[in-house]
Amino acid sequence: MLPMNNEIPSSMYEAGKKFVVLGMRWKLKKNSAEIRKDVPAKVLWYFPPITRFRRMFQSAKITKDLTWHAHERDSNGTMCHPADFPSWKLVDHKWPDFAAEPRNLRLAISADGINPHSSLSSRYSCWPVIMITSNLSPWLCMKRKFMMLSLLISGPQQPGNSIDVYMAPLIDGLKMLWEVGVEAYDTYKEEHFRLKAILLWTINDFLALGNLSGCTMKGYYKKKSLFFDLEYWKYLHVRHNLDVMPIKKNVCESLIGMLLNIPGKTKDGINSHIDLVEMGLHEELVPQIGEKRTYLPPACYTLFEEKKKRVCTTLLELKVPEGYFSNFGSHVSMQDLKLYGLKSHYCHGLMQQLLLMAIRFVLPTHVRHAIIRLCLFFNAICSKVVDVGKLDEIQKDLVVTLCLLEKYLPPSFFDIMVHLTVHLVREVRFCEPVYFRWMYQFERFMKILKGYVCNRNCPEGCTAESYIV
Template identity: 60%
Template structure:
């Protein structure tokens, strides 16, 4: 449980030995990962979620709404434990930065994980879980940064629009040169100043029960029209409850509905009781929402964290509800342990001493 729970996506790569960067960054799709290398943005994005549909789905035949081509690929089949083991059993572990690593496209497995020495490890359907907490936070940061056009966090910009020109899609969003300046036409996800102010004032005026979340008012900067200092649980509350309320009356209907459905999906994924009969419908709904996001949002929005959303329902089917294997209980207890620190010079000893005292007191009572 420890190895499957306490990790974000970079730690996923460290534990499993899989390289979570590059063209084949998805450890579930592996070599069948659908990627696109942006020419101007210099980013690798992961789109074409239409291949997760049935062959007869109408989205597969659309061209202009997506990347200008139809989709004919099939759903990639995840490898089982034995197939993974045959991939990594001959990999020579090379530690240290001075060693020359092989090409990322030649073999995405960089080491033979020591966990394969366990007799049951090859028989597990899921050896390392995707942490929903970190996926939700990264998706929320990308979404909020793009909607509010926060500098350094938005996925839209001049290079993104130049990539649209290079791909030959969405002509209405192509940059327009006016002398020494370049004008970027507003997109369907672009909020006006009045809409940004309405969004921020809505969040600033919200009141929640004590202990439900942090003070949302402190996260909103009305003067700068942006959200600052978002923690993991703040993003969780935003995606689960607050964001659909804050965007009411703003943005076009199609964009607002797609964002609201994405929030509802995270809410459905994180519930404590899930009917296994509804997982197929939920998995199909995830693909529909991601394809709708591809229609409206720029290609640079779809980094690897957004792509991992499509695999969350699969892990629920194999591993059970999300709340049993995410990071929130661990982080809450880490906050308790940090509160035990009274001597900054020796924090570990201070934590250990107070922990032992607390255990003795509880045992005596």
């Protein structure tokens, strides 16, 4: 009944144990342990990309746009498109037959989780896997029109390391697009051709990177990534890109929480001072432990109430051009002298421009300059045009900046997110400008998908059907 070397479980009990490992089960009835066998707990929607790739070439305009990288890109020494970078050129050099056809697609995918319910207490999770085509021009590549929802994973919890089970149909489609290709019709040239595609990299945050790459980012389990089933995957320079957006957000929150001494957000506490004592550093910061309270001597980055008011007042009375920010003052509390509810785009603006203005005249010169150097680093790597000759200088400046910050800030400030900044320049050098690889555009697209939810009992079904329509 089965092909050679295939086996089936010897009993229903053995089969049931395998289903348990995969997490296949049914939803429970509300306020009851009774099982609803008509509603699965975990759902996977797969949207085959091959059919949509063929449809793209049925539009003469889109077909012309898909060959922009080969026919209309300027070779003036600037690097503003993935085709200018080594990862793209590696494919051209190693597989010249693939590169000889400019209509062959270079793809990237992004995976992240969203909560489809308005209630923050809900633990239900949806993971859209979104695909983009890098052949297009820089002003079209990240447009919503060309973002393709390839997978929609949903369940009571995140897929974790089991995400490979859900990714299998997409990987099979990518293998066929690489090894065999599909027949497609070019409306612009009015001819048939064999369409192939290659996946250049994934775009995700640090935790999702661990699930997709197989590297140990949390816990102790390490696995072989399913992406290595793709023949070319082991040859690529950068397989999984770090998303700059959460890195910048976490670094910004750590800085703001420490400067304003926000409870629960600050990295400056008694444990940090004790660590400095054990390391033999900054003897002037030794905590004075009394019977009723402990006194922490102020450090060089400590802001007293008057200077905190100056920082908060600057951000509260901020006037910016329309469209640059929404009402930033609504996130400033003058009573508590803190910032709250900062989203990713707020942290982006703070680290790019606003924090530089807010800390003027409130910090010692050496501390202020070190923080400004960190802000200028993010400003440099987020530019839309990359000057390769300056990347080495940017990397060296970052190393010096981190060394300066280590002299002034507590050890607890230097968590994994601060460390990941060291790797960002390498990814820019090999892949493409940051704005092709951060999650802002994907987050906006996922907000649209979340808006499709009408029935809270089956959010993934609403999202899938509305997306198809």
